[in-house]
Amino acid sequence: MKILVCIAKAPDTTAKISFTDNDTKFNEAGVTFIINPYDEMYALVRAIELKEAGLANEIHLVSVGGADTDAVIRKALALGGDSAFRIDAATNDPYTIGAQIADLVQKNGYDLVLTGKESIDYNNGAVGAVIAGILGYNYIGNASKLELSGAEATVSREIEGGEETLAVGLPLVVACQKGMAEPRIPNMRGIMAARTKPLTVVPAVDASALSSVTRYEMPPAKQGVKLFTVDQMDDLVAALINDAKVL
Amino acid sequence: MSVLVFIDHNQGSFKKNAFEAINYGAQTAAKLGGTVTALVLGAANEADLAALGKYGAQQVLHVNDARLNHFNTKAYAKAVVAAVNQTGAQVLVCSANNNGKALAPYVAAQLKAGLVAGAVDYPQTDNGFTVKKSVFSGKAFAYVTVNADKKVITLTPNTFAPSEQGGAAAVNALSVDFSDADFGVKFVSENVVKGEVPLSEAERVVSGGRGMKGPENWGILEDLAKAMDATLACSRPVADAHWRPHHEHVGQTGGTIRPNLYVAVGISGAIQHLAGVNSSKTIVVINKDAEAPFFKAADYGVVGDAFEVVPKLTEAVKKAKGL
Ligand SMILES: Cc1cc2nc3c(=O)[nH]c(=O)nc-3n(C[C@H](O)[C@H](O)[C@H](O)COP(=O)(O)OP(=O)(O)OC[C@H]3O[C@@H](n4cnc5c(N)ncnc54)[C@H](O)[C@@H]3O)c2cc1C
Ligand SMILES: Nc1ncnc2c1ncn2[C@@H]1O[C@H](COP(=O)(O)O)[C@@H](O)[C@H]1O
Numbered sequence: 001m002k003i004l005v006c007i008a009k010a011p012d013t014t015a016k017i018s019f020t021d022n023d024t025k026f027n028e029a030g031v032t033f034i035i036n037p038y039d040e041m042y043a044l045v046r047a048i049e050l051k052e053a054g055l056a057n058e059i060h061l062v063s064v065g066g067a068d069t070d071a072v073i074r075k076a077l078a079l080g081g082d083s084a085f086r087i088d089a090a091t092n093d094p095y096t097i098g099a100q101i102a103d104l105v106q107k108n109g110y111d112l113v114l115t116g117k118e119s120i121d122y123n124n125g126a127v128g129a130v131i132a133g134i135l136g137y138n139y140i141g142n143a144s145k146l147e148l149s150g151a152e153a154t155v156s157r158e159i160e161g162g163e164e165t166l167a168v169g170l171p172l173v174v175a176c177q178k179g180m181a182e183p184r185i186p187n188m189r190g191i192m193a194a195r196t197k198p199l200t201v202v203p204a205v206d207a208s209a210l211s212s213v214t215r216y217e218m219p220p221a222k223q224g225v226k227l228f229t230v231d232q233m234d235d236l237v238a239a240l241i242n243d244a245k246v247l
Numbered sequence: 248m249s250v251l252v253f254i255d256h257n258q259g260s261f262k263k264n265a266f267e268a269i270n271y272g273a274q275t276a277a278k279l280g281g282t283v284t285a286l287v288l289g290a291a292n293e294a295d296l297a298a299l300g301k302y303g304a305q306q307v308l309h310v311n312d313a314r315l316n317h318f319n320t321k322a323y324a325k326a327v328v329a330a331v332n333q334t335g336a337q338v339l340v341c342s343a344n345n346n347g348k349a350l351a352p353y354v355a356a357q358l359k360a361g362l363v364a365g366a367v368d369y370p371q372t373d374n375g376f377t378v379k380k381s382v383f384s385g386k387a388f389a390y391v392t393v394n395a396d397k398k399v400i401t402l403t404p405n406t407f408a409p410s411e412q413g414g415a416a417a418v419n420a421l422s423v424d425f426s427d428a429d430f431g432v433k434f435v436s437e438n439v440v441k442g443e444v445p446l447s448e449a450e451r452v453v454s455g456g457r458g459m460k461g462p463e464n465w466g467i468l469e470d471l472a473k474a475m476d477a478t479l480a481c482s483r484p485v486a487d488a489h490w491r492p493h494h495e496h497v498g499q500t501g502g503t504i505r506p507n508l509y510v511a512v513g514i515s516g517a518i519q520h521l522a523g524v525n526s527s528k529t530i531v532v533i534n535k536d537a538e539a540p541f542f543k544a545a546d547y548g549v550v551g552d553a554f555e556v557v558p559k560l561t562e563a564v565k566k567a568k569g570l
Contacts, residue, residue, distance in 0.1 A: 006467075011383070011447075013499050013518060013519045013522065014518050014519075017383045017386040019387075019388050019389040032323060033519070035501060037500050038500065041500060065248060081292075082474065090546075093361075094352060094355075094362055094364075095355065095356060095359070095361070095362070098352075098356060099356075104468050111447040118254065120383070120499060120522070121383055122382055123364070123365060123380075123383075123503075124352070124362070124364040124365070124381055124382065125348050125352070125364060126351075126352035126355075126362055126364050128352075129348075129349055129351075129352035129353040129356070130355070130356040130405075131356075132320070132321075132353055132356075133324065133352065133353035133354065133355070133356030133357045134356050134357075136321070137321075138320070138321055138431045138432055139349060139353055140320070140323065140349070140432070141320070141345065141348055141349030142345050142348065142349070144493070147269035153553065154435070157345070158345050158449060158494070159345050159437065159439065160257075160262075160344060160345060160439075160445040160447055161439045161440050161444075161445030161446075162436075162437060162438050162439030162440050162445075162494065163433065163437070163438055163439075163494070164317075164436065164437035164438070165433050165435040165436045165437070165438075166432050166433060166434060167433040168431060168432045168433070169431040169433075173544060175349075176532050177500075178493055178496060178501055179488075179493050182464070183487075187276060193282075207396065208394075210273055210355075210360065210361035210362070210393065210394055210395040211362060211363065211391050211392065211393050211394060211395070212390045212391070212392055212393045212394060213382075213390065213391055213392075214377060214390050214391070215389070216382070216387055216388065216389050217379075217387065217388040217389075217390070218386075218387055218388075219385075219386075219387065219388065219525075221542070221543070224544065225532070225542050225543070225545040225546065225547065225548045226391060226546065226547050226548070227547075227548050227549070227550065228547065228548070228549050229343040229549070229550075229551070230549060230551045230555055230556050230559060231559075233549075233559045233560045233562070234563045234566070234567070236531070236549065236560065236563065237560070237563040237564050237566075237567045238567070239547060239551075240508065240529070240531070240547070241567060244508070244528070244529040244546065244547075246450075246451065246507040246508040246529045247451070247475065247508065247529060247564070247567070247568075
C-alpha cells in the first residue's frame with residue numbers, strides 16, 4: 001500500500017492579508033508560510049497513523065509549487081513520510097495543480113491519495129476531486145474517518161447535519177478534515193531525519209490554467225461595534241429585529 | 248449560453264440550497280440569453296420535480312435510477328456530464344454544500360471546465376466571464392476569470408435569496424449508461440442529528456467558547472438557541488476537550504459558516520476562529536473582557552459575564568417573539 005499525501009503551502013493562519021500590483025497579487029512580504037493546516041493535521045497525520053499501524057508501507061508527499069515551497073515540504077517530512085516530490089509549476093488554478101498530481105499518480109501507481117479538505121488561501125476544496133476526476137477514481141470529500149483493510153477503505157464523510165459511512169474500493173482520493181487523526185507535532189528526530197529524506201523536483205506537465213484570479217478585494221471594514229449593557233437586552237433584541245433584521 | 252443546475256436533495260426532499268441554485272442558474276441564463284435546466288438524480292416525486300419551475304427552472308431532467316439514491320461522486324459526475332452534453336449547457340451551477348463541493352471540481356476536470364468554487368455574486372459577463380468568490384478564509388475576495396469554454400460555479404450557501412417566479416416545469420427523463428465500476432462507493436450507515444438545522448444551512452447560530460467553563464454550562468446556550476431558533480456551534484478548544492461534538496467546531500480547521508446572525512459567547516475571537524465565521528452577516532459578541540479581539544469583528548457587543556448576560560438575552564428574545 002502506497003499513499004500519496006498532497007501538501008499545499010499556505011500563509012500562516014495569523015498572516016496579515018494584503019495585495020500589491022493594483023490588487024492583482026497577494027503580498028507575501030513578511031508572511032510566514034506553513035503547511036496548509038488540513039493537509040498537515042488531517043491528511044498527513046492520518047497517513048502516518050496508517051503506516052504505524054502496519055496498513056501502509058510507504059508514504060510519498062507531493063507539492064506543486066516553485067522552489068520557495070521546499071521549506072514547507074521539509075517541514076512536512078519532519079512529521080513523517082518517506083520521500084517527497086515537488087512538481088515545478090507556480091499556479092493557483094485547481095485544474096493545473098490537479099493535472100500535475102494526477103500525472104504523478106499515474107506514473108507511480110498510488111493506491112490512496114490524501115488531500116486536505118481545502119487550502120486556506122484559495123478555499124477551493126477542489127484539487128483532490130480534480131485528481132480523481134482526471135483519473136476516474138473514486139473520490140470522497142470532507143472526510144472525517146478513514147480505515148483500511150485490504151483493497152477496501154471505510155470512509156466517513158460530512159453530510160448536512162451529520163456524517164455518513166461508506167465502503168469504497170481502491171484506488172481512491174480522499175479529502176481530509178477534522179476528526180481524521182490525533183494531533184501531533186514533529187520531534188527532534190523527525191526534524192533531523194527530514195533533512196536527508198529525498199525531495200525530487202519533477203518538471204511540470206502541460207496543463208493550461210482554466211481560470212485565473214484577475215483581482216483581489218478586501219471586504220468593507222466593519223462599522224464598529226455597538227455596545228449594550230447587561231440591562232439593555234431589550235434594546236439589543238430590538239436592534240437585531242429592526243436594524244439588522246436577523247431575528 | 249445555456250445553464251444546467253445540479254439540484255441536491257435528500258431522498259426527494261428539496262431544501263433552500265436547491266432553490267438558491269435554480270434561482271442563480273435562471274438569473275445567469277437570462278443574462279446570457281440561454282435556457283436553464285435543473286438536473287435531479289435519484290428517486291423524487293413528479294409533482295415536486297415540476298414545482299422546481301417555481302424557482303425558475305424551465306425544464307427538469309430526472310435520472311430515476313435507484314442506485315443514485317445515495318450520493319456518489321463518480322456516478323453523479325457521469326450523470327452530470329451526460330446532462331451537460333444533452334443540453335449543450337456551457338455553465339454548470341450547484342450549491343457548495345457537501346455533495347456539491349465534491350461533485351463540481353470532479354465534473355469540471357472531466358469537462359475541462361474552469362471552476363469557481365464558492366461564488367458570492369453573479370457572473371460578470373461584459374468582458375469575459377468573471378465571478379467573485381471569498382478567499383483567504385473570508386479575509387478577502389477574489390475575482391476569478393474563467394478562460395475555458397465551459398464554466399462550473401458552486402454557490403456559497405445562504406448568499407443568494409431564492410425567489411418564486413415561474414410555474415411548473417416540464418419534467419423529462421434522462422437515461423445514463425452506467426457501468427458497475429461507477430458504483431464503487433457503497434453506503435454503509437449515516438448518523439444525522441435529527442430535528443436540528445445543520446450548521447452549514449443555519450440562518451442563526453449560537454456559539455460557545457472556553458469562557459463557558461465546562462460542558463455542564465451549555466444549558467443557557469441551548470435555551471438561547473431555542474429562543475432564537477438557532478443552531479449551536481463552538482470554538483476548537485471546546486471540541487478538542489470533548490465538551491461538545493466535533494461537528495459543532497467552526498473556524499480555520501473546522502466548519503466555515505455564513506449565517507445571518509452569529510452570537511459568540513465566551514470566545515476570544517482568535518484569527519483562526521474568525522476565519523470560519525467572519526462572513527456572517529451580523530455578529531454579536533458576549534465576553535467579560537472588553538479587550539477581547541472579537542469585539543473588533545462584531546456588530547453588536549455586550550461586555551459582561553455570560554452567566555448573567557445570556558439568560559437575560561434569552562428572556563428578551565422570548566418577550567419580543569411572544570414566546
Ligand atoms: C493552525 C490553527 C488552527 C486553528 N483552528 C481553529 C478553529 O478552527 N477554530 C477555533 O475556534 N480555534 C482555532 N484555533 C485556536 C485559536 O487560535 C484559539 O486558541 C481558540 O479559538 C480559542 O478558543 P476560545 O475563544 O474558546 O478560548 P479562549 O481564547 O481561552 O477565550 C475564552 C474567552 O472567554 C472569555 N470569558 C471567560 N469567562 C467568561 C465569562 N464568564 N463570560 C464571558 N466571557 C468569558 C474570555 O475573556 C476569553 O476572551 C486554531 C489555532 C491554530 C494555530
Ligand atoms: N499546490 C499544491 N500542491 C499540492 N497539493 C495541493 C496544492 N494545492 C492544493 N493542494 C491539495 O488540495 C487540497 C485542496 O486545495 P484547494 O483545492 O486549493 O482548496 C489541499 O488541502 C491540498 O491537500
